[in-house]
């Protein structure tokens with residue numbers, strides 16, 4: 079067993095500790111969801127669990143078994159007409175009520191191809207050795223800080239929010255026994271077996287510039303699920319990685335992914351979410367397990383709870399999480415004043431619906447066109463700029479599930495945008511300092527002091543993100559989650575490893591899926607990849623068919639007007655098309671029983687990232703209108719109250735409440 083290797087090697091982190099030294103790639107709790115551990119009946123004393131008692135023990139009060147998790151997303155017996163979306167996404171699709179729910183499979187564009195059953199992910203699909211992921215990271219992605227000429231760090235940061243809203247590899251916790259959960263397409267659990275994960279160390283090259291001339295300090299990597307050789311008993315379905323959160327773009331990062339979590343986040347009065355007040359500001363509720371979840375000195379440090387387990391991961395991610403939390407309460411208070419007769423539930427759900435609508439508007443109309451190109455998004459029916467009424471493009475045959483290729487390769491391309499130092503800016507945009515990213519992974523303490531929250535928010539809206547290019551910041555390739563040790567982990571090496579772990583078909587395969595010619599020799603790649611990098615690929619890999627998707631596509635020249643090369647772009651476009659068209663509750667959809675009136679929808683269309691910043695800082699009084707774009711003559715900083723705002727009076731009962739006559743029938747029939 080690989081376990082014994084793991085336990086015997088004194089240089090590897092202690093898998094029984096949350097803080098296994100500075101080389102775990104995320105804290106133990108990062109991806110842990112205790113509800114999804116193997117059932118108690120698996121026998122905690124079996125050899126599988128030896129040495130892991132601590133990590134398999136749920137914290138007090140946690141439920142060990144959520145029936146949903148045992149059923150690959152439990153299909154409710156019956157779906158009822160509902161004005162508001164469910165937390166877990168069930169019954170969004172009425173024909174397949176389980177689609178998009180947590181603990182279901184990622185979708186795939188091409189079937190997986192694993193090196194072989196139980197080998198490490200250093201073997202190619204054809205069984206040849208692959209270049210080490212750390213070596214590739216060091217050679218192809220050195221830290222050359224080229225700033226983006228157009229976009230701010232807020233653009234990068236919003237991308238991570240979109241990611242966390244849509245997916246999270248289930249159970250990929252370090253060194254944790256893992257159960258395969260094989261699901262049939264209709265969501266039935268076919269088999270639940272306890273199978274140990276394998277340790278796939280990221281072996282360091284001899285001359286690693288950070289870790290020195292030793293290859294004994296390897297970073298630990300754990301395979302997340304079994305492959306085709308460990309199919310469900312019965313063999314009906316190839317195993318597929320599962321995602322722990324619901325697939326929809328629905329602010330589950332704020333509201334949680336199931337009823338129980340959602341209830342736990344609510345105040346229970348006035349439609350509000352729970353908050354704590356300190357230093358004249360509002361913060362998310364504290365977790366019960368501060369030192370387990372955060373890189374904190376002790377339990378008195380802030381460590382937050384939100385709809386998403388990754389909320390504390392980095393300061394600006396946490397800022398955006400807090401902004402959505404404060405926005406909810408801001409909306410709830412306004413709605414409660416307008417409609418004193420509404421109860422807690424009504425206020426809560428209406429505020430939630432507005433908050434989600436704004437988030438979808440910002441994602442689709444403000445963010446995606448910058449990344450995928452405006453013309454491209456229009457052409458592929460991802461956005462409908464200038465639409466005045468509803469856009470009734472919901473299609474119940476479309477499965478909204480997140481593509482494995484998207485989550486494991488394409489969307490991670492934007493890890494290249496991460497900047498290592500975060501600027502602090504006063505209201506006059508006077509930069510008086512910055513903080514180092516790796517000092518504050520999983521440590522939100524930094525946000526609560528003085529004016530840091532506002533100053534970092536202005537910094538994120540002003541500071542350029544790094545350019546989408548092959549270079550990556552060493553804060554994430556040398557110091558990721560270093561937990562106050564000198565060195566940390568390497569996000570790029572992890573991404574390459576994860577690509578293999580998930581058995582993604584090769585770059586060459588995806589080229590042909592996406593309309594580029596399938597190549598027979600390395601020179602064939604020259605149509606999309608600059609010569610210098612094609613040469614490197616030829617040195618690293620034995621054959622063009624061995625090139626990993628995440629490696630080849632990462633090096634492609636961008637399609638003009640977009641931030642990605644043709645292969646990643648094709649995957650991203652497919653994903654965001656499905657995410658909108660497969661969401662019955664998408665905010666632009668005019669369904670008679672739910673959603674917004676046309677007038678309300680047109681208000682939601684005024685939402686912007688800058689307005690969110692303005693409304694939810696403590697003392698942010700000015701912003702440029704387009705917050706994902708850098709300040710310029712055409713995008714100057716203006717007083718907040720001159721930015722478009724949503725007129726909430728349209729939500730006053732009776733003001734324009736939806737009736738049968740509100741529906742735009744002519745548009746529907748044109749469809």
Ligand code: HEM
Nearest residue numbers: 234237238241245246247392485489490492493496572576
């Ligand atoms: C400071 C910023 C960020 C940090 C520190 C960070 C770190 C990480 C880490 C540690 C993982 C898990 C890796 C694994 O175990 O396989 C991950 C996954 C991922 N990241 Fe990032 N990330 C950041 C920003 C972003 C951005 C800006 C995007 C995209 C716009 C992004 C997209 C993704 C995706 C798609 C995944 C996989 C999600 C899944 O589990 O399904 N990340 N990131």
